Amino acid sequence: MPRTLLSMNDRPYHHGDLRRAILAAALDVIAADGPAGLSLRDLARRAGVSHAAPAHHFRDRTGLLTAIAAEGHGLLAAALTGAPDLREAGVRYVRFAREHPAHFQVMFSPPLLRADDLELTTARALSAAALTEAVATGAPAGDGPDARLTRIAVWSLAHGFATLLLGHNLDALLGDEDPEAVLRALPMTLFPST
Amino acid sequence: MPRTLLSMNDRPYHHGDLRRAILAAALDVIAADGPAGLSLRDLARRAGVSHAAPAHHFRDRTGLLTAIAAEGHGLLAAALTGAPDLREAGVRYVRFAREHPAHFQVMFSPPLLRADDLELTTARALSAAALTEAVATGAPAGDGPDARLTRIAVWSLAHGFATLLLGHNLDALLGDEDPEAVLRALPMTLFPST
DNA sequence: ACCACAACTTGACACTGACAAGATTGCCTC
DNA sequence: GAGGCAATCTTGTCAGTGTCAAGTTGTGGT
Incomplete structure (x- = not known):
């Protein structure tokens, strides 16, 4: 039994699982004050x-942030896999950003990360594959001009919405409306032919 | 003549215009390594x-970044005003982000800024008004369900595209294609009814 | 039982942001 | 045009941080 449940009062040997403790604390701090x-x-x-x-x-401050980013890509991949259609993939993307704001921020701050880290690159490939798959399975009826363009479009829309949301740039525009509901209505707003 | 042209060889009085020099250097650094x-x-x-x-x-490090953000909102407002239609507003938004990457990054990093700074809030209001105006004048034929939703949609799409672009997250997907051209094609990809 | 190794500590160094107090310079007024 | 004033910049200092090196302690494997 390498990792025993730590009875909260007595300090275990060296600490128990410092790694997790530090990760958790880091996520709190980042969610509150940014990286x-x-x-x-x-x-x-x-x-x-x-x-x-x-x-x-x-190892580093960079190492810590890289670990967070890698964990984030894993979580995102898990959240994205099995999305029934395009729109739902976008919704899940934004939901991930709201539920894991610290991960999300760090994942998309390249200068803070060790770009060549193996754990990070594989995790990133995983989440990218999940997004690609979601776009492929959920392709609209006509099978649009290009799956690649579709992927860029849904990714951009979801990413922008999530980013603006987390930065409190949409507070005034949304009022007390449910962000997810608004997000679902966005695509048809861009091309109101239906 | 409060600010004379500085003949580049002899150092002027105290420095000439330190403020500009520091702002310029800061923009270089941020564009290269982030804030x-x-x-x-x-x-x-x-x-x-x-x-x-x-x-x-x-005053502060925060003060410097706040000044940059304010300047950025001014530049964005100028770039956005007079956009003929919705799509062009989005294109201009992304073009601004690519031409002023440092400004763009800082503008949307709230924890780095002094939120209640007067210069910043007025500049932000200016750019927000410019975006709203662009959406209003360039509303599509049917005058969609809600101008507010349209604004959120175009803002999200453009902002997401710009952010992913600056983070080099679209490099593989874009190849050597012109980002602006791709961006123009995105909206119809989300709703391929035309 | 022992030993190698992982987990953590202690100490140090260079660097940073921020503050206080002093020096310098141009401008403005009389 | 001379003196004072205020803006600009300097010097010195302090607490805090990241990182490295070397030592210490406990654990698990054999």
Whole structure:
């Protein structure tokens, strides 16, 4: 039994699972203050360990963020697989961004990541495949001009909506409406021929 | 004549226009390494002034970024006004993002900005008005269900496309195609009834 | 029982943002 | 045109951060 449930009062051997603790704390901080508000020493303090402890699990600040991005791509891939149609894929994309805002932000901040990290690149390939598959299975009736264009379109729309939403740029426009409902109505707004 | 042309060889009085010099250097750095790569001391070094000089013009690191965001909203407003139709507004939006990547990134990174800054809020209102106007004048024939929805849709699509483009997430999908041309084709891809 | 290795600590160094206090320079007024 | 004023910039300093190196402690494997 390598990882026992930690009875919350007594500190386990070295800490138990520092990696998870630091990841969780990092996600909290990032969701609240963005990646810029993140400090390894602060995370160490929250976990009750010494200031250099995080480095052993993540090497760098960059390493920590890269791990988060990789985890995010895994979560996104899982969320996307099995989407019945195009629109639902977009909805799931935005839902992922709202449920995992820290992951989402970090995933799309290239300068903060180690681009050649293996874990990251494979996870990214996984989520990309999931999106491609969703577009392929959910292609509209006429089988539009190009699956590639369709993929870019749905990705751009969903990504833009999610980004603006998380940045509170749509608050005034949405009022108290349900963002998901609005999102579903967007595509036909761009081409109101139906 | 408060600001004389600076003959490039002799250093003017205190520096000439440090504010501009620092802004320019900051835009370079941000475009290359993102806002995280920005250091006030480094900017001071590039401008050949002491480490605390930037603070006098921008108060904070936050102040500098806020000034950049405000300038960006002004530029965006100028770029958007007079767009003949919806699609062209989107194209101009993306063109702005590509021509001013540093401004664009900073404008949509709320945790880095002083939200209540007057210059910023007025500039933001300006760009928002420009977008609204573009959507209103360029409304499609049928005058769709809701101008508000249309605005969210075109904004989301353009913003998502621009963001993914700047993050190099579309490189593989676009190949050597012209991004603007692809963008123009996107809306009909989402609803291929024409 | 022992030992190699993983997990963590301690200490140090360079760098950064921010603040306070002083120096310099151009401008404005009389 | 001389003196004072205010903006601009400098110097010095402090706490905080990331990263590296070296040491310490506990664990699991054999």
